[in-house]
Amino acid sequence: MALRKGRARNPEGRMRLVEHLRELRRRVLLALAGVAVMTVPGWFLYTPVFDALQAPVLAVDDAALTAALIFTTPAAAFDMRVRVALWVATFIASPWWLYQVWAYIAPGLTRTEKRRSLLFVVAGVPLFLAGAVLAWLVLPNAIRVLIQFTPEGALNYMPATDYVRFVMRVILAFAIAFLLPLLMVLVNALGLVSARTLLAGWRWAVLLIFIFAGIASPTPDPWTMIALALPMCALYFGAVGIAALHDRRVDRRLAARDAELLGPEA
Structure with a gap:
């Protein structure tokens, strides 16, 4: 009942800066708590995960290097197990x-925007895992x-x-890099950036992507x-294409609403 009254007094879900910071702290702590709980299965998965992580080194050693x-x-060894458990x-x-x-983000959104932004969670997990794969x-x-690059005779x-x-x-x-296009779709769905604006900066986007790839790449090749x-x-x-489809639907809906408002006078 109190929640309903609060929503009635504040239908747009607006919060003061202090409340935003409190909510941010709450969500960060909940996220960290979830990761902490998942360290339990991560702890027991240590052996197969570590074996997989060191497999490339063992393969190189088998190749006479x-x-x-x-x-x-x-x-x-203990520190390693803790790191791997947290990572998993x-x-x-x-x-x-x-x-x-x-x-x-959701409290400040309309019901329609919440449904659209839920895509961030639904699509975010497979994208995050696809980047890791x-x-x-x-x-x-x-x-x-x-x-x-190891000199001959060295170990x-x-x-x-x-x-x-x-x-x-x-x-x-x-993994995180694969989430960035999803953020583009999200900000477009929220009406913050249009597909035309996203596409206009494609040259800079491609340049920044290659710069990031060069920094994140583990090898000089x-x-x-x-x-x-x-x-x-x-x-x-792909994100720009999805944003363009969204903008087209919004434009058609606005045009239909304007035509309805003008009525026979149009």
Whole structure:
């Protein structure tokens, strides 16, 4: 009842700055709590996940290039398990923390806008995971290329914590990059940016995508960068296409409403 009265007094869901900050803190804490809970299955998934993470190094070692992961301190193995558990939890809990992002935005939206913006959660999870899968497909070749720079006669023994941190950052960078086109669709659905505006900056968008791909790419060769940049470009133009369809529907609806208001005088 109190919620209904509050909504009646404030139908647009407006909040003061302090209330926005409190709500933001609440959603961040809920997202972190979800990740913390998912560290429990992440802890028990450590062995198969770590085996998969070190597989590219073992494959290189089998190819007559000596390479191996080492633990340099007594606590390194425990620290590794905690890092991997949190990293796995981030992916398992992705529906939850993406929902928290949506829930923070939703109070200020109309009912129609809420339905449209829910796409952020529905499509965000597979896109996030697709970016991680692409990174995983690129990594073995990237690691092999990097290890080949080892001088002849030298041994490439890598601290396990440094190697896994490197792999986790690359995979997360790919995964987050795949969410950016979804943000474009979301801001268009909210009426903040038109498809024409998004398309007008396509040259800068492609340039920034390749710059990001060059920075996020784990190897200096151009093929890894292209493997990341091309799917992102395709997602960008796909997002522009979806935004254009949305704008066309909005224009038709506005035109029909104007014609109805003008009536016979038109």
